[in-house]
Amino acid sequence: MKYQLSKYIYTFVSSKGEFLIYCSRTNSFLKLTKELFEFISEIKKDSSLINEFDESLISLFVKNKILVVANEDDDYLLERQFEEDTITYSQKTLGLTLVPTLSCNFDCPYCFEEGKRGENMSDETIEHLLTFIRKHEIAKELSITWYGGEPLLAFNIIKKIVDRIENEVNIPIKYHTIVTNGFYFTDKILDFFKKHPLDTIQITLDGKKERHDTIRRQKVTGEGSYDILMNNMITF
Ligand code: SF4
Structure with a gap:
């Protein structure tokens, strides 16, 4: 071979x-x-x-x-694209990209969220979301992607939504993914995602440590994040 x-x-x-x-x-x-x-x-x-x-x-x-x-590798990519398209166009799966917060603890110079208010998803929006999901009774499964800002800054909202979906909606979460800066994988969050496993986690690294740390800095301290992210990825 x-x-x-x-x-x-x-x-x-x-x-x-x-x-x-x-x-x-x-x-x-x-x-x-x-x-x-x-x-x-x-x-x-x-x-x-x-x-x-x-x-x-x-x-x-x-x-x-x-x-x-x-x-x-190319066949793998095609298979993934086929799976994505199948999910996108199927009525069997209801795909939701949810933004629990627009806040972020990083200060990336290219951030498209710059200038947006760092608000969290309100209880009213959560109610609307639950109503929206219930209206799609034809769906047999949910595909949820958490997105932000940094979604794990609003972990309590993620937990609240997942708990309510599990307790109040008759459609199971089949695909579960997150786009995160990778900073907040605390024990509490890891425990939660062990019970509600993620199929994929997308974390951005902007090259090697030296470059990454000059770009993906923490907002409050100005420090880089590379070592923390690498450690979190190994732990996770
Ligand atoms: S981690 Fe993402 S949301 Fe946060 S500042 Fe950087 S690009 Fe923006």
């Missing part, structure tokens, strides 16, 4: 000096030796070097989708 490195991998050195490889397709992190880390950099320039891997390493990398066969 002829393998190549997946487009979905990212290699980096952690703040603790660990050599890591991350695959966003499988959401897996692997710790590498320095030699293997450097060898993977060489493979990025010359994929024929993959032949020098032993079978057990190939098997591990294939299992985690770090190594893929030709077209596998």
